[in-house]
Amino acid sequence: MSESINESVDTAVSKLQRLFKGSGQQSVLITLASSLAAVAIALVLAGILLWATGKSPFDAYSKMLEAGLTNDKLLETVQRATPLIVAAVAVAIGFKMNLFNIGVEGQYLMGVFWAAVVGAYVHLPSVLHIGLIFLVAMAAGAIWAAIPAILKVKKGVNEVIATIMLNTITLSIIDWLFQEKFRHEIPGQLDVKTKLLPTTAWLPDLVKNRLSSFVFMALVVVIVFWLIVYKSKFGFRLRASGANAIAARTAGISSNNMIVTSMVMSGAIAGLAGMTYLLSTSHAYGPTRPEGYGFNGIAVALLGRNHPAGIIVAGLLWGFLDSVAGPLQIAKIPQSIVLVIKAVILLTVVIVNEVVGRRVAKRTADRTAAQLTLPVVAA
Amino acid sequence: MATDSVAVQLTGIEKRFPGVIANHDVNLTVRTGTIHAIVGENGAGKSTLMKTLYGMHQPEAGTITVFGEQKVFRSPSDAIAAGIGMVHQHFMLADNLTVLENIILGYEPTKGGRIQYGEARTKLLQIMTQSGTHVDLDAPVSDLGVGQRQRVEILKVLFRGARILILDEPTAVLVPQEVDELFSNLHRLVDDGATIIFISHKLDEVLTVSDDITVIRAGTTVAEVQPKEVTRLKLAELMVGSELPSPHGRASEVGTLVRLQLDHITVAGPGDKHALDDVSFEIREGEVLGIAGVEGNGQFELCETIIGLIKPLSGTLAMEGENITHTSPHHRLMNGLSYIPFDRHREGLLLEAPLWENTLLGRDGDPQFLKGPFINATAAKADSRQVIDQFDVRTPSELVPAYALSGGNQQKLLVGRELSSHPRVLIAAHPTRGVDVGAQAAIWEKLRAARDAGLAVLLISADLEEVIGLSDRILVMFDGCINAHLTPAEATPELLGTYMTGGVQEVAS
Numbered sequence: 080m081s082e083s084i085n086e087s088v089d090t091a092v093s094k095l096q097r098l099f100k101g102s103g104q105q106s107v108l109i110t111l112a113s114s115l116a117a118v119a120i121a122l123v124l125a126g127i128l129l130w131a132t133g134k135s136p137f138d139a140y141s142k143m144l145e146a147g148l149t150n151d152k153l154l155e156t157v158q159r160a161t162p163l164i165v166a167a168v169a170v171a172i173g174f175k176m177n178l179f180n181i182g183v184e185g186q187y188l189m190g191v192f193w194a195a196v197v198g199a200y201v202h203l204p205s206v207l208h209i210g211l212i213f214l215v216a217m218a219a220g221a222i223w224a225a226i227p228a229i230l231k232v233k234k235g236v237n238e239v240i241a242t243i244m245l246n247t248i249t250l251s252i253i254d255w256l257f258q259e260k261f262r263h264e265i266p267g268q269l270d271v272k273t274k275l276l277p278t279t280a281w282l283p284d285l286v287k288n289r290l291s292s293f294v295f296m297a298l299v300v301v302i303v304f305w306l307i308v309y310k311s312k313f314g315f316r317l318r319a320s321g322a323n324a325i326a327a328r329t330a331g332i333s334s335n336n337m338i339v340t341s342m343v344m345s346g347a348i349a350g351l352a353g354m355t356y357l358l359s360t361s362h363a364y365g366p367t368r369p370e371g372y373g374f375n376g377i378a379v380a381l382l383g384r385n386h387p388a389g390i391i392v393a394g395l396l397w398g399f400l401d402s403v404a405g406p407l408q409i410a411k412i413p414q415s416i417v418l419v420i421k422a423v424i425l426l427t428v429v430i431v432n433e434v435v436g437r438r439v440a441k442r443t444a445d446r447t448a449a450q451l452t453l454p455v456v457a458a
Numbered sequence: 459m460a461t462d463s464v465a466v467q468l469t470g471i472e473k474r475f476p477g478v479i480a481n482h483d484v485n486l487t488v489r490t491g492t493i494h495a496i497v498g499e500n501g502a503g504k505s506t507l508m509k510t511l512y513g514m515h516q517p518e519a520g521t522i523t524v525f526g527e528q529k530v531f532r533s534p535s536d537a538i539a540a541g542i543g544m545v546h547q548h549f550m551l552a553d554n555l556t557v558l559e560n561i562i563l564g565y566e567p568t569k570g571g572r573i574q575y576g577e578a579r580t581k582l583l584q585i586m587t588q589s590g591t592h593v594d595l596d597a598p599v600s601d602l603g604v605g606q607r608q609r610v611e612i613l614k615v616l617f618r619g620a621r622i623l624i625l626d627e628p629t630a631v632l633v634p635q636e637v638d639e640l641f642s643n644l645h646r647l648v649d650d651g652a653t654i655i656f657i658s659h660k661l662d663e664v665l666t667v668s669d670d671i672t673v674i675r676a677g678t679t680v681a682e683v684q685p686k687e688v689t690r691l692k693l694a695e696l697m698v699g700s701e702l703p704s705p706h707g708r709a710s711e712v713g714t715l716v717r718l719q720l721d722h723i724t725v726a727g728p729g730d731k732h733a734l735d736d737v738s739f740e741i742r743e744g745e746v747l748g749i750a751g752v753e754g755n756g757q758f759e760l761c762e763t764i765i766g767l768i769k770p771l772s773g774t775l776a777m778e779g780e781n782i783t784h785t786s787p788h789h790r791l792m793n794g795l796s797y798i799p800f801d802r803h804r805e806g807l808l809l810e811a812p813l814w815e816n817t818l819l820g821r822d823g824d825p826q827f828l829k830g831p832f833i834n835a836t837a838a839k840a841d842s843r844q845v846i847d848q849f850d851v852r853t854p855s856e857l858v859p860a861y862a863l864s865g866g867n868q869q870k871l872l873v874g875r876e877l878s879s880h881p882r883v884l885i886a887a888h889p890t891r892g893v894d895v896g897a898q899a900a901i902w903e904k905l906r907a908a909r910d911a912g913l914a915v916l917l918i919s920a921d922l923e924e925v926i927g928l929s930d931r932i933l934v935m936f937d938g939c940i941n942a943h944l945t946p947a948e949a950t951p952e953l954l955g956t957y958m959t960g961g962v963q964e965v966a967s
Contacts, residue, residue, distance in 0.1 A: 311831050312822050319819055322808045328767065329797065329805040330820030331788035440861065447854060447862035448480070 109439060110384065117431040118396070121424035128419060129412075139412045146406030147399055154289040160398030161297045162187075162352045162369065164390055166376025168304045169220075169349035171385035173238075175308055176341035177321040182227060182242030183349040184373025185249030189223045190216035190350030191357050192253050192273075195364035196261055198357075199274035208279045209358065213296075216354060217347040223249070224346020228339045238342070246373070257364065272365035282358035291359035300348060305387040307344075317341055352376065378425050384432070397421065464526070465490040465622050465653040466511065466542075471520035473506055480506040484520070484679050486672055488622075493644060493654045495664040498674035499697055499866075499894040504657050507674065508624050511655075512544045513537035524622070543620025545611045547627045551599045558582070558595040561614045578617075585616050590646040604753075605636035612643070622653045629663055630892050633752045633920055634955055641667050659894050661690045662923075675699055698896045710910040712930055713743035715778065717914035718764070718883045723773035725759050727938065733759040734770070735938045741883070741914040746905075748917045748929030748946075750954045756938040757918045758800060761885050764916070765797050766790050777883060792823050796881035798873055798889050800918075802865075806872045809861040813853060814842035816860050817875045824879070841878070849874035850900055866897035873901050877908055884908070887918045902928065922951045936960050 126136030146152055166183050173180035180186075194216040203211060227241035263274040285292050308314040320327040320337040328334055352372045361367060379397055383389030400421060404414040464487055471484040481503045488494045498504045510517050513531030522529050524540045531537045534544070551560050558575065561582060567574045579595060586592055591609050599607065608628060615623055625644075629637045644654055644667065658664050664671060665685045673681040673696045681696050688696075719740040727733030734756045741747045751757055762768040764775065766787035775783045782790055791797070799805035807816050818827060818838045827838045842856040849870045853863055860868060873889060889905065890898040905928065909915055919925050925932060926946050934942035934957035942963040944953070957963060 306832070310833060312828060312833055313831065315815070315818065315822055315833050319808055319811070319815070322810055323804075325805050326799075326807060326819065328787075329765070329799050331765075331786070331791040332820075333786075333788075440859075443859060444862040447858050448864075 109435065110386075110389070113431050113435040114382070114384075114389075114428060117428040118424055120427045120431070121420060124423050124427070125416060125420045129416060134412055138410075139407065139416060142407060142410045142412060143403045147403040151289065152399075152402050152406075154286055155402040156395060156398040157294060158290050158355065158398070159401045160391075160394040161291070161294045161355050162372045163375050163379050163397050164297050164394035165300050165354075166349060166352040166372045167379035167383060167390045167394060168300050168387075169345045169352065170373075170376050170380040171383075171390060172304065172308065172317075172341055172345040172348065174380060174385045175314075175321050176317050176337055177324070178231075178338065178341060178345075179239050180224065180227075180242055180342065180345045180349075181239055181377065182224060182245050182373070183345070183352070183376050184371070185242070185246040186220040186223045186346045186349035187216075187352035187372055188249050188253055188368065189219040191353035191368065192256070192364050193219040194350075194354070195273045195276065195357055198276045198280050199263075199363070202277060203279060205279040208277070209282060212276075212280055212358065213351065213354070216350040216357075218350070220350025221343045221347040224342045224349065225339065228342035231342075232335045232338055261364075263363070270365065272361070272363035274363065276358070276362045280358060281362060282354075284359060291355045293355045293359060296351065296354065300351065301387045301391060304348070309387075313340075349373070349376075378421065381425060382428050396424075463490040464488065465524070466655070467521075467523040468507075468511065469521050469523075471507065471510060471517050471522075473503075473510055473515070473517045481510070481517070481677050484674070484677075486679060487682075488653060488655060489670065490525075490653050491648055491651055492669035493648055493656055493667055495656045495658060495668035495671045496674060497658060497661065497664055497671060497693065497697055499896050502674045502697075502894075503677040504674050505626070506677075508544070508626065508655070508657065511537070512542060512624060538618055538620065541619060541621040542624065543615030543618060543622070544624040545608070545615055545626065545628060547630060549607050549611055551607060551610060553600040554598065556596050556598055557593050557602070557610050557613075560599055560610060561595075561617050565618055582613065582617060585613060588646075588650055589613075589616065589643055591643050604631045605633075605639065608632070608636075608640065609643070616647075621651070622655065623647070624655045624657070626657050627659065627892070628656070629658065629660060633958075634922065634951065635752075635959065637663065659892075661693050661895070665690060665693070673697055694895050697894070710744055712745040713912065715743045716740045716776075717743050717745075717778055718916070719776045720764070721774045721776070723763060723775065724771045725756075725763055725768055725938075726771050727759070732771075732938050734763065736773075737938075737940055738773075739933060739940065741916060743882075743912045743914055744909055745931070746909055746915040746917055746929045748919065748925040748932040749935055750919070750922060750925045750932055750949075750958055751935035752958050753920060755935045755958075757887070757935055759938075760935070761797065761800070761887055761916075761918065764885055765795070788823070791820055794882035796876040796879060796884045798876050798884070798886045800887040802868055802872050807860045807868060810859055812857050812859055813846065813851075813863075813871060814839045814856040816871060817842040817845050817856075817878075819875070821875070821879050845871065845874035845878050848878075849904065866893035869893045870897055870900060873904060877904060881913065883914045883916070885916045885918070888920060889917070890919075890921065890924060922954055925949075925954070926951075934958055934963075 122140070126140070129136040129139055147156070166187060169183050169186070170180055194212045197215045198208070198212040201208065201211065223245065226245060227236070227238045230236040230241050231238050257273065261273045262271060264271065283292050284290060285294070308317060316327065316332045317337055319330070320332055320334050324334045353369055356369045357364065375397060379390060379393045382393035382396070383391070400417050404417040407416065408414040466486070466488040468484055468486040471481055473481040484507055496504050496507070509515055511522065513534045513536050516532070522531065524542065529536070529540055531540070552563065555563070558579060562573070562578045567577045582595060591613065593606055593609050593613065599610065602610065608631070612623070628640060632640060648654060656668060668685055671683050671685060671693070672679055673683070673693070675697060683693070721738050723734055723737045724732055725734035737760065739747065749757060749760070759768055763770055766785060770783070774781055777794065803809060808819060818833070821827065822833065827834050827841070839856050845851070846853060846856060851863070851867050851871045851874065853867060863871070869890070876884060886905065890901050893901070905915060917925065917928055926949050929946050932944045932946060932949050933940045934944070934954060936958060937960070942957040
């Protein structure tokens with residue numbers, strides 16, 4: 080009787096272990112624990128900084144929680160997280176191929192701009208109209224990301240340098256195009272924008288002025304990312320190529336193809352990051368354009384370890400921190416503390432992951448050796 | 459030479475890792491001024507023991523005595539201070555620095571903050587004269603070959619004043635001529651009073667070069683023998699604890715169907731030189747064609763050309779009569795060609811990925827592993843378990859990352875992956891490099907079985923015994939050309955050595 084109970088407990092435990100074992104490298108539990116520890120360390124460090132500048136960390140943190148845990152702010156958290164999650168997915172596709180796409184910033188701006196321009200001049204039923212705008216945004220981002228990819232494949236130009244430079248170039252091109260070609264003046268209005276999108280291209284809000292239904296699209300993006308990168312044959316080749324380009328090449332996988340395809344995919348996803356702004360908030364491109372999604376997306380991808388679930392959690396954390404910056408200001412606590420917390424979280428996460436990763440690698444190797452050596456030693 | 463004084467004595471060493479005893483009850487006595495070989499299978503605990511002696515980790519029990527003085531090593535610097543130096547299997551050199559800079563790195567003689575290069579040079583020249591080695595101190599390390607790099611590593615250790623040298627599989631990367639040179643250097647060092655602890659798999663070398671041999675099996679020392687008391691077979695059996703299958707002989711016949719044909723293949727090399735110059739040969743079903751040669755004489759380019767990673771300047775390649783010169787690597791690999799690459803870590807495996815993804819690599823086009831555009835992980839894992847079973851890969855499961863396996867088991871997995879797609883042509887580059895005798899015998903068995911079933915094998919190996927033992931015909935490559943054709947019966951290591959270094963074969967047949 081007790082034996083059978085023992086047995087079923089054993090199988091349950093091993094099932095649980097397998098459930099948390101992901102790819103067999105590092106369990107989800109360890110990843111979660113190490114990320115939480117990193118966030119906690121970051122809060123302590125930022126607290127020390129607050130205390131050193133004469134503010135009470137407890138005050139600041141309780142203010143953040145108090146302000147952040149209201150309905151309004153929670154909706155704002157999700158609303159702010161949406162573009163960051165999309166941008167982070169774009170960055171993560173690059174990371175999986177060992178490419179650092181810093182150009183997401185420029186790619187989503189290209190997406191927003193061309194989608195605004197093209198979307199304003201067509202008239203279609205709503206679903207088609209919005210679909211067309213998504214396609215234009217994705218194409219603009221993809222074309223813009225193809226440039227560094229082709230430069231890398233043909234000329235060996237490092238994609239980090241190419242994408243950083245393209246970000247600057249993007250701003251100049253868009254500013255010029257906007258000022259010279261697509262500025263749409265409405266008499267009596269100071270707010271200068273491109274031509275307003277017809278209402279057929281407006282995405283409905285889930286909660287009026289608080290939360291755009293684009294959040295569903297972001298979820299679709301995350302799921303598609305997961306399916307393609309982690310489950311598909313193409314994703315397997317992408318990850319193999321990113322993990323060991325020479326071994327992948329020897330196995331008949333062309334790394335040049337992978338570089339171009341993954342950059343183009345990354346750019347296409349990046350093109351969607353600005354859609355909340357375009358389709359739900361502004362309905363046109365203008366000087367109030369969003370900024371920083373690309374750079375914050377890199378942070379979110381790093382914090383989420385390029386994993387779909389991790390990216391969602393990290394995106395929400397970033398959205399939360401952004402949403403409480405305002406209330407902190409009102410409470411006479413400098414809102415730059417939010418920036419400090421973000422930066423410190425990022426640093427501690429990178430360091431903690433590295434340390435934990437090494438320990439886990441060593442333990443895995445030792446355990447594998449252990450399972451093999453023990454019976455031999457006993458024999 | 460050999461005196462009765464003892465350089466290193468280890469007694470009752472026990473080293474535990476969480477849940478495992480890597481070394482237990484290890485006793486080792488190394489006499490001063492001798493070459494002492496330590497042999498054992500991969501995973502037997504040789505490296506763990508040497509790391510203990512070099513202070514890289516601390517034992518749970520036992521004592522270390524160096525020159526009669528009991529020592530506790532907290533770190534390698536304690537071991538270095540006691541006169542122990544280690545030459546690792548994987549070299550640790552900075553490519554863009556010169557030999558001299560590499561040697562003094564971390565141990566620079568300084569005066570007032572300035573490095574005394576002159577002083578270092580004088581000391582090194584003296585060490586080189588004493589040990590009979592020579593390396594150009596001003597050459598950048600990036601210009602050096604493997605053998606010379608190893609000499610730099612040895613000089614580095616001597617420069618730090620080591621009198622006891624631990625060499626971890628020093629011959630794994632060397633060709634026969636370089637091995638001879640290394641051994642003569644080691645003898646000079648020993649004559650000069652140094653003591654050498656030498657870890658190796660290659661039993662012939664161990665028997666020729668060492669004064670004493672200690673055998674480690676399953677974490678403990680099981681025998682101490684003198685080379686004159688044992689045969690190679692006896693030593694191998696001491697290592698694995700059982701009798702070994704014999705490596706020679708074949709039952710089947712070479713068939714008539716030509717599986718792979720190379721016709722006047724020429725491949726561009728660096729500069730004006732051709733990496734391959736007018737290479738032609740064919741391999742029939744059930745035939746093993748061995749290529750002997752010093753590494754870097756075109757073997758790598760030959761393999762990459764056959765796989766399709768390098769496009770030849772001229773010439774044609776055909777598989778079973780079909781011209782494949784202009785097909786993609788993917789096409790060739792999906793149509794009966796398999797490749798065991800030169801370097802399993804660099805070209806063969808995804809070290810961070812689980813074993814099942816490793817066995818899937820290169821075979822992901824096979825419909826049995828796909829469900830539409832998705833990977834059928836269940837089928838891939840089942841297949842991986844089958845490879846693990848059939849090729850006796852020692853691992854708890856297919857979910858373990860590849861880095862956790864020992865080298866021999868990684869290689870068995872790789873060979874298993876390449877054979878389980880049922881290829882008709884296999885290119886096997888160093889299929890048993892750096893693996894222990896047990897794994898080597900297992901890999902040979904599998905290659906023979908596949909050959910008997912009709913596989914055509916191109917075997918490239920630095921292990922001449924392997925080339926002679928497995929091949930039906932042997933070609934020697936030198937400087938991008940085939941400069942000798944031999945049968946295994948007429949090939950001896952000496953004769954092959956002559957052709958490998960450029961000797962011209964008299965045209966006979």
